[in-house]
Amino acid sequence: MAPVEDAVDIRSAAAEAAAELAAVRKDILRIATAGSVDDGKSTLIGRLLYDSKAIFEDQYEAVERASAGGDYVNLALLTDGLRAEREQGITIDVAYRYFSTPRRTFIMADTPGHVQYTRNMVTGASTADLAIVLVDARKGMVEQSRRHAFLASLLRVPHLVVAVNKMDLVDWSEQTYESIRDEFTSFAAKLNVPDLTVVPISALHGDNVVSRSANSPWYDGSSLLHHLEHVHVASDRNLVDTRFPVQFVIRPQSDAYHDYRGYAGTVASGVLRPGDEVQVLPSGLTTTIAAIDGPRGPVDEAFAPMSVTVRLTDDLDVSRGDTICRPANAPQVTQDLDAMVCWMTDEPLRPRQRIAVKHTTRTVRAVVKELQYRLDVNTLHRDLGAGELGLNDIGRVRLRTTQPLFTDDYARNRVTGRFILIDEATNRTVGAGMLTPAGG
Known part of the structure; x- marks a missing residue:
């Protein structure tokens, strides 16, 4: 290969490695939206996707055509993909959408507001770091607002944001906002909500969603996206209790790997490192970690939610459903x-x-x-x-x-x-x- 081609390949590989490292290091925030029917959950996510430039031009044009020539583009169509959702104007299934800013990557679960699909809300919120409960400023807190706030606290979602939506329909009334804020704060005091933030927004127009709006001079907090970018979630992860449920035993049959025996799974919590003493449940036998293999080769440590293969020093009887933990800190x-x-x-x-x-x-x-x-x-x-x-x-x-x-x-x-x-x-x-x- 010519020297120029070598240099191009090296630069290309370096660029790919740098991009991959940046992606790995970028903090990920898992968000679930909640609230009653027609509170504007899908519209809010559509607004975040559009204003953060996370959708392609042809996607926006398709949504614009599907909006049937209304005064405003129906951004909810960016998430409501099922035909029944579009016909009824409600969310039925959990829709996951992804977008990034220079500071953080977001995984958003648009969950249903209808009481009939509360189980889908539980599914979307079960892995969330933060829940956004939308409240229609005209209606105030309704049964589903309370239900979803309680479910978020029951699921131990560490951070809760109340987005008082459709403030433009109440002429950006400070009194309306404060009334909803005080009522929700009083209700949340009965729950286990460690972090509560209330933001007045208009998802349809984009007020206080990505940037602060001049329509709410009485509001001195940050915009919704600014809060999502800066909320601290690293300390929410459990790095103390080492738990590694075994999902699959890897035992290749080829001659090249005839001695290989690894236990694949996703780290539930804690940190695993080669050389650590571990215990296997239910047998109770102890051994040490010989090596940890990731998708791209050996790694020095593994923590939640990494998917890895753990190799043990001793040949123990380990199968799917067993758990690897620390002897002095077992479940x-x-x-x-x-x-x-x-x-x-x-x-x-x-x-x-x-x-x-x-x-x-x-x-x-x-x-x-x-x-x-x-x-x-x-x-x-x-x-x-x-x-x-x-x-x-x-x-x-x-x-x-x-x-x-x-x-x-x-x-x-x-x-x-x-x-x-x-x-x-x-x-x-x-x-x-x-x-x-x-x-x-």
């Missing part, structure tokens, strides 16, 4: 689960019902031992006499599994502290649970 090994459950299907959940539990990479059978109470998300009242959980109900349930699970309280670890419930007959996901301390 609880239990067959009794106390959890807050969000029920997601029409057929109700009742005591003595048999069901499957999927926890990390381990699936076991279980029986519902007791329904302790059903929770009213509006008043937070506990109905101790409830005999079942219906669609979208939330309640405290006690389960007994046929095999032990390796768990932490959800407040401490959002990965090992959650599970889903599966109907054994249909294989459908029918519920989601968050583990809580007994007696809580």
